[in-house]
Amino acid sequence: MRIVIAGGHGQIALRLERLLAARGDEAVGVIRNPQQSDELRAAGAEPVVLDLESVSVEEAAEVLRGADAAVFAAGAGPDSGSARKDTVDRGAAVLFADAAERAGVRRYVVVSSMGADPRHTGDEVFDIYQRAKGEADAYVRSRPALDWTILRPGMLTNDAGTGQVLLAASTGRGPVPRDDVAAVLVELLDTPATAGLTLELISGSKPVTVAVKDVAGN
Numbered sequence: 001m002r003i004v005i006a007g008g009h010g011q012i013a014l015r016l017e018r019l020l021a022a023r024g025d026e027a028v029g030v031i032r033n034p035q036q037s038d039e040l041r042a043a044g045a046e047p048v049v050l051d052l053e054s055v056s057v058e059e060a061a062e063v064l065r066g067a068d069a070a071v072f073a074a075g076a077g078p079d080s081g082s083a084r085k086d087t088v089d090r091g092a093a094v095l096f097a098d099a100a101e102r103a104g105v106r107r108y109v110v111v112s113s114m115g116a117d118p119r120h121t122g123d124e125v126f127d128i129y130q131r132a133k134g135e136a137d138a139y140v141r142s143r144p145a146l147d148w149t150i151l152r153p154g155m156l157t158n159d160a161g162t163g164q165v166l167l168a169a170s171t172g173r174g175p176v177p178r179d180d181v182a183a184v185l186v187e188l189l190d191t192p193a194t195a196g197l198t199l200e201l202i203s204g205s206k207p208v209t210v211a212v213k214d215v216a217g218n
Helices: 011-022 034-042 057-064 082-103 125-141 178-189 208-216
Strands: 002-006 026-031 046-049 069-072 107-111 147-153 155-157 164-168 175-177 197-203
Touching: 002 011, 002 082, 011 026, 011 034, 011 178, 026 034, 034 046, 057 082, 069 082, 069 178, 082 107, 082 125, 107 125, 107 178, 125 147, 147 178, 155 178, 164 178, 164 208, 175 178, 178 197, 178 208
Parallel strands: 002 026, 002 069, 026 046, 069 107, 107 147, 147 197, 155 175, 175 197
Antiparallel strands: 164 197
16 A cells, blocks of 8 residues: 655654554655655655645645555644644645545544544643644545544553554543554554544553444444
8 A cells, every 4th residue: 555644754753754664564654854865764654745734635636546555643732832733734634635536545644642623622732732623623524535534542651562452432531652553553554444433542451442343433
């Protein structure tokens, strides 16, 4: 498969690219900073420099044409202000979804945030982030031309992955290693029957493959 990943230098994206490359898939990482290109190549991904805050839908669609799936894993980052929560976490997510639709890429997986909600209240930066992610998720869910899955991990850690997770419409709060998030993303890409699901993810007791198969059957 050819899979285009927005936010290709993110911690989850780099893990995902390594997993995809290791099994022979073609991972394309969309990045804003060309200096990150070598790190993507080291992960086995093809870097594409594209600023999703400033490009047109058509420019983004050119990168997506011919792909089997798109993954939105971009984020403004914990040190960014409220303005970039809107331009990246909402705006870039909407643009990438529009670009996938225009390019004819139906499979679209979003790395969201537990608690994302367009009706989230509050004026702190984290409140604005949760609202922006919620608005982006709602937009993606409204696109009939996309076979979308939205994944909302709990508190992300850099602990080694265990391969054991809890994946459900609602899991409650909890931590999850980024390794395991990436492993779940691979399984979601391989499981078209998870289209139309919004799923929360934390560490648990089910092997990743079993957890994804179980939600696909519901």
